[in-house]
Amino acid sequence: MKHSFYLATVALEEWQQKFKHQFEKWFPDPKSPHALSLMLFSFVALIFNATIAVDPISIASCLISAFCCICLLIAFAYGVSLIYITQVGHVVALIHLSVVIWLDHGIYSLGNHWMLVFMVSQYYVVSRRSGFIWLAIVLLTFTVQAWVGYFNPPDTPDIQGVDRATMSLASILLPTIGIFMVPQYFQRLFDQALSLNQKRQRELQDKQRELEHTLLMREHFISTVSHELRTPMNAILGLNTLLHERVKNKPQAQKVLTYTRQSADHLMTVINDVLDYSQFQFGQIKARVERFELQTTVNAAFELFKPRIESTRLKYECHFDSDVPHWVDTDRHRLMQVLVNLLGNAIKFTHRGSVTLRVQVVDQGVEFSVQDTGIGIAPEQQDKIFERFSQADANIQSQYGGSGLGLTISLRLVQMMGGHMKLESKEGQGSRFVFWLPLQAQEMPPTADIIHRQHPQSQSQTYSFLVVDDHPVNRLLAKQVLLREWPGSTVDECDNGVKAVDALQAGQRYDMMLIDMVMPVMDGIEATQIVRRSPDVLVNTMPILGLTANVSEQDLARFQQAGLNGLLLKPFDLERMRAEVAGLLTKTQRH
Numbered sequence: 001m002k003h004s005f006y007l008a009t010v011a012l013e014e015w016q017q018k019f020k021h022q023f024e025k026w027f028p029d030p031k032s033p034h035a036l037s038l039m040l041f042s043f044v045a046l047i048f049n050a051t052i053a054v055d056p057i058s059i060a061s062c063l064i065s066a067f068c069c070i071c072l073l074i075a076f077a078y079g080v081s082l083i084y085i086t087q088v089g090h091v092v093a094l095i096h097l098s099v100v101i102w103l104d105h106g107i108y109s110l111g112n113h114w115m116l117v118f119m120v121s122q123y124y125v126v127s128r129r130s131g132f133i134w135l136a137i138v139l140l141t142f143t144v145q146a147w148v149g150y151f152n153p154p155d156t157p158d159i160q161g162v163d164r165a166t167m168s169l170a171s172i173l174l175p176t177i178g179i180f181m182v183p184q185y186f187q188r189l190f191d192q193a194l195s196l197n198q199k200r201q202r203e204l205q206d207k208q209r210e211l212e213h214t215l216l217m218r219e220h221f222i223s224t225v226s227h228e229l230r231t232p233m234n235a236i237l238g239l240n241t242l243l244h245e246r247v248k249n250k251p252q253a254q255k256v257l258t259y260t261r262q263s264a265d266h267l268m269t270v271i272n273d274v275l276d277y278s279q280f281q282f283g284q285i286k287a288r289v290e291r292f293e294l295q296t297t298v299n300a301a302f303e304l305f306k307p308r309i310e311s312t313r314l315k316y317e318c319h320f321d322s323d324v325p326h327w328v329d330t331d332r333h334r335l336m337q338v339l340v341n342l343l344g345n346a347i348k349f350t351h352r353g354s355v356t357l358r359v360q361v362v363d364q365g366v367e368f369s370v371q372d373t374g375i376g377i378a379p380e381q382q383d384k385i386f387e388r389f390s391q392a393d394a395n396i397q398s399q400y401g402g403s404g405l406g407l408t409i410s411l412r413l414v415q416m417m418g419g420h421m422k423l424e425s426k427e428g429q430g431s432r433f434v435f436w437l438p439l440q441a442q443e444m445p446p447t448a449d450i451i452h453r454q455h456p457q458s459q460s461q462t463y464s465f466l467v468v469d470d471h472p473v474n475r476l477l478a479k480q481v482l483l484r485e486w487p488g489s490t491v492d493e494c495d496n497g498v499k500a501v502d503a504l505q506a507g508q509r510y511d512m513m514l515i516d517m518v519m520p521v522m523d524g525i526e527a528t529q530i531v532r533r534s535p536d537v538l539v540n541t542m543p544i545l546g547l548t549a550n551v552s553e554q555d556l557a558r559f560q561q562a563g564l565n566g567l568l569l570k571p572f573d574l575e576r577m578r579a580e581v582a583g584l585l586t587k588t589q590r591h
C-alpha cells in the first residue's frame, strides 16, 4: 500500500514536471497565460451577453466580438505576437463597447465601467506608455458620450435632467483616473525599492571584493612570514644538532648548545602556533594523512622532554597498551604536535609528583591521555582554556609565560583528524587531558622496511648529490648531513633553479637532487618541471627531494605535482632528512 502510494506520488511529480515543461514551451512569454485567460473570459462574457440581450444590434455585436476573440486565439496559436493580438483585441472591444453603450443611454450606461479594463490590461500586458495612450482614448470616449448625453438626455424615469450628464461623467472619470493611479503608485514604490536594493547590492559587492583582496594579502603575508621565519630556524636548529655531535666531550659547550636548542625550540613553537592559528581562521589547515608506526611517533614526542625532565624530580612515564595498532593512517605531524603540546603543558604546570602518558584502545579507536599531578585548573576556568589566547589565571601568564594558543590549536587539530578531546582537572591536585582518534590497524607499507634497513649499509656507499638552495647556510647544513652519512660522496651546490638546470643540461649527472621551493631567478617548482621533461632518462628519473619553509597547502601541492619524489618541511629533523634521502636512493637503485 505504502509502495503504491509512493509510486503514485512519483508519477504525479513526473507528470507535473512534464506539464510545466510543455507549458513553458507553449508560453515562453510569462504574460501570455494572463492575456489569454482575459480573452477567454471576454469570449464567455460576450456569449452570455448575447443570450440575455434583447436588442438585435447588441446580440449581433456580441457575437461578432466573440468571433473576433476566437480568431485572435487562433492567430496566437499560429505565433502572432501577443502585443499585436492585445492591440487588435482592444480595438475590437472598444468598438463593441461603444455600440452597446450607445444603445444603452451613452454616458448613463453601466457598460462604461468595462472601459477600465482596457487601460489596466494595456498597462500590464503591453507597456506603461500604451496604458497612458489607452487612458487618453477612454477619457476621450467618456467626454464625447457626456457631450452627446448633455444634448440628448434619455427619456427614462430614473435619468432626469441634463445636469446628470456632468455627474455621470464625473462619477466614471474620477474612478478611472483613481484606478489608473494605483499601479503607478506601486510601480514607483517598487522602482524605489529596486534601486535601493541595487545600490546595497553594489555596496556589498564592493565590500566582498575588498574582503577577498584583504584575505589574499593576508594569505600572502602569512606564507611570506612563515617562509622568512622558518628558513633561518632551519639553519639554527640543524647546525645546533651538528655542533652537538662535535662537542660530545666538552660538557660546558654542550650545556650552552642545549640552552640554545631549548630557546630555539620554544621560539619555533610560538611561530608555529601563531601561523597555525591564523591558518585555521581561513580553514587552510587540512590533515595530511600518511601511514606510520604509532608507537615510534608517541615515543618521539615522549622522549623530546626527557632532557627537561632530568633537571626535575618528576616521575615521567609512558604506558603503551599491547593491543594498540602498530601501523595507523592519520596526520603524523599533527598528532605529534598535540602530544608535544599536552606533555609540555603537563611538565610546565607540575612541580612535584608525576606526568604520565597513556595510549590505549577505546571504542574502536585510540585514546591518548596525559595525566599530571600539577597545579590543576579551577572548574570555572576549565571551559575557557580551550578558547584562544586564554590562560586559566592572570598570574599564570606572568609566572609561566605562554601564548594561550596551544590548547585551542590542539583541540582543533584533534577535531580535524576526526577525534574529540576532554579535560578532567581538580585545582591543586592535577589535570588529565584525554583525546581520542578513530585509528584502525593498517598493513605495514612496503617501503617501510627498506628505510629501516638502509641505515647500517649506507655508510659504505658514495653518491653524487646536487643541493639547490638560495640560502648558503641551508646548503651548508644539507651538505654536512649528506657527507656525514655518506662520506666520500660529492655534493655540488647551486643557488637557484637556472644554475641547476644548466648543470644538468651541460651533462652533469647526479644520484639525487635536493631542491628548495622559493628561490630567485627560477624557483624549485619550475626547475623540477624542466628536469622531469628532459629527454635524458638519467635526468628525468633522478630522485628529487623538495625542501621548503613554505607551509601554504596550495604551494606544497604544486611543488609535489611538479614531480617530486619526497618533500621535507623546514625546519627539518636531521634524522628524518637522512632517512628520507636513504629511502629514495634505495628505491631508485641507481648506484
Ligand code: ADP
Pocket: 341, 345, 346, 349, 372, 374, 375, 376, 377, 385, 390, 391, 392, 393, 396, 401, 402, 403, 404, 405, 406, 407, 408, 431
Ligand atoms: P599556553 O601556550 O599559554 O600554555 P595553552 O592553550 O596550552 O596555552 O594553555 C592555556 C592555559 O591552560 C594555560 O595557560 C594554563 O593556565 C592552562 N593549562 C593547560 N594545561 C594545563 C595543565 N596540565 N595543568 C594546569 N593548567 C593547564
